[in-house]
Amino acid sequence: MHILAVDDDPIILDLLTHFIEDMPEHTVTTALSVTDALGLMVKPEQPFDCFLLDIVMPGTDGIELCKILRGTDRYRTTPILMLTAMADKGHIDSAFAAGASDYITKPFELNSLKGRLSLVEQIAREQREPTSQTYATQALLGMSxxxxxxxxxxxxxxxxxxxxxxxxxxxxxxxxxxxxxxxxxxxxxxxxxxxxxxxxxxxxxxxxxxxxxxxxxxxxxxxxxxxxxxxxxxxxxxxxxxxxxxxxxxxxxxxxxxxxxxxxxxxxxxxxxxxxxxxxxxxxxxxxxxxxxxxxxxxxxxxxxxxxxxxxxxxxxxxxxxxxxxxxxx
Structure with a gap:
């Protein structure tokens, strides 16, 4: 999968980069803000298969970015994992209501993150299959x-x-x-x-x-x-x-x-x-x-x-x- 990680903490981004680079089946691009992330997503030749989003960031936060992604045809069903220190129910509720696929709280265990990425990779692969419910629904809603x-x-x-x-x-x-x-x-x-x-x-x-x-x-x-x-x-x-x-x-x-x-x-x-x-x-x-x-x-x-x-x-x-x-x- 090609993953976009968005977090205003460069230490977290460095950690994710080193971790994901050790997984040959994945590649990662990082962004320090929602503005930077949106700039990366306008490149049609570089679609992303998964997102890792922090919640609390200067300006637009990760929950708003999640809503933006779900409002686009390209990323309507792409797995979105919230990776955040916010562990209260209010943030959890808001993230899933915005369209998050999963929610991981910091500090996180790398093995746990690896397991979550494997699961969302399987989901993403299944969604791209012509026989999947997601594929069929998107096709149906795009036709008269x-x-x-x-x-x-x-x-x-x-x-x-x-x-x-x-x-x-x-x-x-x-x-x-x-x-x-x-x-x-x-x-x-x-x-x-x-x-x-x-x-x-x-x-x-x-x-x-x-x-x-x-x-x-x-x-x-x-x-x-x-x-x-x-x-x-x-x-x-x-x-x-x-x-x-x-x-x-x-x-x-x-x-x-x-x-x-x-x-x-x-x-x-x-x-x-x-x-x-x-x-x-x-x-x-x-x-x-x-x-x-x-x-x-x-x-x-x-x-x-x-x-x-x-x-x-x-x-x-x-x-x-x-x-x-x-x-x-x-």
Missing amino acids: PDDLADEMTIDLHQPLPIYDVEGVIENSAMENYVTQLSRKSLCGSVVMAFTIRHIADLHACLSPYDFTCVVTDVSEAIADCLLPTHRLVSYAGNGTFVCVVEGAAQIDMERLVDHINLYINAMELSASDGTALNIRVCAGRPARLIWRKGDSAIDALHQAHISAEEAADRLTRDMGSIWTVSHSVA
Whole structure:
């Protein structure tokens, strides 16, 4: 990978340079400020495959640079690792909300950084594969519905990247976010999940473009309805959105689901051919993240995911039973 490291501390940059130069599969370019970094990125012949960003720097900080990168087509999905001394929850929240892929606090262990770089290299390589969800989504959103390639497909069960929706991050970043909180004993948040009902039917009847649009619109509805609390939302695949919400221990889930469904209804969603879409979600059981560490925190995300899908299946069975009974009586 070609890595750009941005930090106002030349000692840190020298350390990173010597470390990365010992890894023959990587090269590194350094910048002492966001201004210098932006100057390097305008060179079309020198794209970067990964970014290492400090947060606190004179002028524009690393979080703002992260937002700038995510606002460009070239670096919309490029791995961004925050490498910073800021270990408080506020900075962690802001970094992931801006689009960070992972978060490493100083002082850091070189072996740990090497492991993180290996992981993001694998992610970056997979995203460039024509069969990947990221590749397909970027292609779909760059085409008009009439120009879509017939062979372009979206896997129902795989996470789908969602772009340009505030509060919505990639699924792998969500796992890193929760892991980071658990390492810092800052897990006072609640994890919950929502599933689009009859998602398999929608996936079967909608074009890949329309399906991507539905997932994006529903993610926006969920993120907006969770305001004003701090929230991060990710699409985990199979019509399910996993959310981490701060200070939501007493939330009324039934009322929240009604609010989301009313919001979606007001969006008047339709397919490309004008067919109206009746999109509704249901929710699983929320769970507190407090006291959960490492893999246990990740398990909370998976449990919320499963709970929401079970709720959708249960609701479908219940509605089917009502339909059967009503017709038997008739």
